[in-house]
Amino acid sequence: MDKNDQIQNMTETVAKFIKYFGKILPDDVQAKLKELSDAETSPMAKLTYETMFKNQELAKELDRPCCQDTGVIQFFARVGTKFPLIDELSKIFEEGVLLATEMAPLRHNSVQTFDEYNTGTNVGYRTPSIDFEIVPNSDELDVDIYMAGGGCTLPGKAMVLMPGAGYEAVTKFVLDQMTSYGLNACPPLLVGVGVATSVETAAMLSKKALMRKIGSRNPNEKAAMMELELERGINAIGLGPQGFSGENSVMGVHIENAARHPSTIGVAVNTGCWSHRRGNIVFHSDLSYTITSHKEAEL
Amino acid sequence: MKKVLTTPVSDEDLKDIHAGDVIYLNGHIVTCRDVAHRRLIEYGRELPVDVKGGAIFHAGPIVRKVADDKYEMVSVGPTTSMRMEKFEKDFIEQTGVKVIVGKGGMGQDTVDGCVEHKAIHCVFPAGNAVLAATEVEEIERAEWMDLGMPETLWLCRIKEFGPLVVSIDTHGENLFEKNKVLFNKRKDEQYEEIIKKVKFIK
Numbered sequence: 001m002d003k004n005d006q007i008q009n010m011t012e013t014v015a016k017f018i019k020y021f022g023k024i025l026p027d028d029v030q031a032k033l034k035e036l037s038d039a040e041t042s043p044m045a046k047l048t049y050e051t052m053f054k055n056q057e058l059a060k061e062l063d064r065p066c067c068q069d070t071g072v073i074q075f076f077a078r079v080g081t082k083f084p085l086i087d088e089l090s091k092i093f094e095e096g097v098l099l100a101t102e103m104a105p106l107r108h109n110s111v112q113t114f115d116e117y118n119t120g121t122n123v124g125y126r127t128p129s130i131d132f133e134i135v136p137n138s139d140e141l142d143v144d145i146y147m148a149g150g151g152c153t154l155p156g157k158a159m160v161l162m163p164g165a166g167y168e169a170v171t172k173f174v175l176d177q178m179t180s181y182g183l184n185a186c187p188p189l190l191v192g193v194g195v196a197t198s199v200e201t202a203a204m205l206s207k208k209a210l211m212r213k214i215g216s217r218n219p220n221e222k223a224a225m226m227e228l229e230l231e232r233g234i235n236a237i238g239l240g241p242q243g244f245s246g247e248n249s250v251m252g253v254h255i256e257n258a259a260r261h262p263s264t265i266g267v268a269v270n271t272g273c274w275s276h277r278r279g280n281i282v283f284h285s286d287l288s289y290t291i292t293s294h295k296e297a298e299l
Numbered sequence: 300m301k302k303v304l305t306t307p308v309s310d311e312d313l314k315d316i317h318a319g320d321v322i323y324l325n326g327h328i329v330t331c332r333d334v335a336h337r338r339l340i341e342y343g344r345e346l347p348v349d350v351k352g353g354a355i356f357h358a359g360p361i362v363r364k365v366a367d368d369k370y371e372m373v374s375v376g377p378t379t380s381m382r383m384e385k386f387e388k389d390f391i392e393q394t395g396v397k398v399i400v401g402k403g404g405m406g407q408d409t410v411d412g413c414v415e416h417k418a419i420h421c422v423f424p425a426g427n428a429v430l431a432a433t434e435v436e437e438i439e440r441a442e443w444m445d446l447g448m449p450e451t452l453w454l455c456r457i458k459e460f461g462p463l464v465v466s467i468d469t470h471g472e473n474l475f476e477k478n479k480v481l482f483n484k485r486k487d488e489q490y491e492e493i494i495k496k497v498k499f500i501k
Contacts, residue, residue, distance in 0.1 A: 047321060047462055048424050055427035068361050068374040068428040105373075107361055108448075118447075151379065151402070151425065167497035175490055179482045183475075184379060184403035186425050226497055233489035237482050242424050243403070244464060245478050275426040 006287055007088050013281075013289060014096030014145075016299040018073060019104040021279035022065045022147060025056065026293040028214040029190075029276045032251045036188050036241075045246035052241070052274065067275045069149030070106040073097050073128040076146070076211055080138025084285060089141070090130055097121075097128045106147075131204070139285035144211040146278040152189065155181035158199040158206070158268035167226065170195060170267050171233075174253075177269050178234050183243040186273035190214065190251045191234065194268040195223075196258040202266035209254035210272045211280075216254070223255045230255075241274065251276070303459060307352030308397040310417040316465055318472035322421065323461035324354060324398065327439075330453045331355040332378060334446050336386035339393065347442035348454055350396045356423075357383055357401030358431075359449030362438070372435040372455065376428035377402035380420065388412035404466050404475025414471045421463035434460045 001009070025033075037049035059066035075093050079086055100106055101122045110124035111117065122128070135142075155177050161169045174193055182189055194205030217224040230253040240246020251274070260266065272278075280293040291297045304312055306326030316322065329348045338344045360375035380401030383390075387405060390396065391412040399409075399420045413419060423431060440454040466474040 044319070044321065044464065048464075051424050051427050051430065051462055055430040058429040058433060062429060062433075064374055064429050064432075065361075066429060067426045068359070068376045105361065107374075154379075163500060166500045168494040171493045171497055172490060175486050175493075179479065179486050183479070183482070184381070222499055229493045229496055233493050236489050237485045239482065242422065242464075243475070243478070244422075245481070273426060 006085065007092060010085060010283065010287055011092050011095045011099065013299060014092060015099035015103055017279055017281055017291070017297075018096065018100035018106075018145060018147075020297055020299060021145070021277050021294065022070050022100075022104050022106065023059045023063065024294060024297075025066070025276065026278060027295055028293075029251065032214050033188070033274060036248050036251070039247050040240070042240075042246060044244050045240050048241040048244060065104055065106065067149060067277070068107060069151065070104065070109065071147030071149050071277070072109050073100075073122060074146045074148070074207075075128060075130045075143055076208060077131065077141060077143040078133045078135050080135045080140045082137065082139040082285070083141045083283070084139070084287070093128060093130055094123055098123055141283040142280070143283075144278060144280050146211065148272060149275075152185040152271045152273035155185050155271045156203075156269065158194075158203040158266070160199060161265040161267055163263065163265055165265070170265065171230070173267050174230060174269050175233065177271075178237060178239070178249065182249075182271060183239055185271050186275065187239045187243055187249055188241060188251045188274050189249065190272035190276050191230070191253045192270040192272070193230070193253065193255045194257070194266070195255060195260070196266045197261045197264055198266045199268065201258055202268035203270070205256035205258060206268040206270040209256040210270055210276070211278060212254050214252045218255050218257070220257065223257055227253050227255050301459070304398065306354055306398070308354070309352065310469075313397065313417055313419055313469045316419060316468055317470070318465050318468045318474040318477070320465045321462045322465060323459045324457060324463060325459060326354070326457065328354040328356045328400065328455050328457050328460060330358045330360060330375070330451070330455070332357050332359060332450060333382055334450050335443060335452055336383050336390055338443075340386045340389050346394060346452075348440070348452055350394045352395060352397055354398035354400060355396055357399070360432070360453060362448055362453065370438045370441060370453070372432045372438055372453070374428040375431045375435065377423045377425050379403050380405050384409060391416050391418050400463060404473065410467050410471055410473050413467050413469055417469045419465055419469060420467040421465050423461070423463055431460070434458060
């Protein structure tokens with residue numbers, strides 16, 4: 001296969017995968033929703049989960065995006081310095097989004113700021129958003145692709161706290177977002193928290209926290225304990241599915257952290273809705289691929 | 300037993316419906332959101348669809364053209380109703396709409412409008428866009444198409460459209476506001492619990 005064919009193939013794979021995970025939720029999310037549904041006791045919460053599961057069946061059967069808001073596509077790539085198409089990757093992601101917009105079809109969600117018009121393609125200035133981490137001496141590409149609708153993007157918030165306020169203030173910051181905005185962001189939510197120095201370092205970590213598999217824990221013992229505490233606490237608020245009230249509120253709380261400046265604690269929160277449409281795909285050096293987020297995926 | 304309302308809806312039909320009930324809708328619903336509300340209330344333009352006794356849907360769908368002037372509903376889900384709060388009381392008064400469907404709760408002005416003119420606000424569980432689309436039998440008309448696909452008024456004939464969770468009833472009950480009080484109380488309790496365990500800065 002010559003290089004152009006390789007690029008074409010990989011672009012099509014990216015597009016097909018976007019279409020696929022825009023319709024079928026990842027295995028960990030499906031399992032968690034089932035678990036949360038089983039724990040509900042009120043007729044309204046039960047009916048809401050039944051409606052959600054019925055919608056997912058219909059999306060699969062009718063081959064349509066499961067939610068009408070297919071987001072602005074985001075890529076979080078860990079790319080090996082020896083990955084053969086490293087120079088072409090940004091182009092491949094962008095073309096993949098263009099193609100997926102027609103194939104899926106995706107809703108047109110890229111509005112050029114200031115000029116205020118919708119490009120109609122989901123490609124605009126600096127969108128799709130692409131984040132690269134370089135992996136030395138690897139020949140693979142490991143990428144999380146994500147679509148978040150406007151509803152669950154809205155609760156996003158970041159600020160810088162004074163160290164005197166401590167992790168107690170981090171707790172308050174997260175909890176307050178749950179009952180003000182989280183309620184309307186289509187619970188059960190996946191909550192990502194970033195703890196670092198500044199707004200942008202914390203914010204990026206809070207989004208990357210949403211890429212982690214549900215149930216995975218921060219390697220730091222204290223951070224992991226705080227994840228569990230926040231999970232327990234937010235669940236006890238009992239937002240229930242769609243905020244109608246119920247036994248639980250979240251699919252999980254994930255914290256990602258970085259060391260901080262001695263004078264600041266940067267904190268950010270990001271939420272994913274119940275329809276948490278993310279996929280993980282690993283491209284090997286021969287450009288074959290492995291999908292890790294959806295075991296039964298066939299593109 | 301499923302509680303099914305059929306448009307046109309009368310005051311009498313809504314009398315025994317309470318916040319927290321689950322209902323379904325037969326007849327017609329028209330998508331109607333930000334700019335349509337603004338045109339009617341702020342610019343005084345007449346709504347091109349008569350919704351007296353009818354239903355509106357705060358939603359921006361994905362619609363597919365199947366023939367000249369013929370469209371098919373691909374995917375339609377509710378959008379945040381609170382954005383229409385500014386207009387809804389006047390909207391209810393001027394149009395005589397009886398059922399408003401959207402996402403999340405609405406505020407006190409809408410509650411006042413619902414009590415005064417006998418109307419209800421309901422929530423279609425969000426993220427269930429394919430299910431909602433399959434409950435649309437036909438798009439009968441499209442008006443104000445100059446607003447683009449999400450904002451066009453799509454007049455839909457619907458069959459057992461739902462489940463719709465009643466969030467505001469004609470008696471002034473507001474499900475979301477009631478829940479919020481409870482949620483905030485529990486949140487404060489949880490905060491006190493958690494902070495005991497996260498005193499990492501010593």
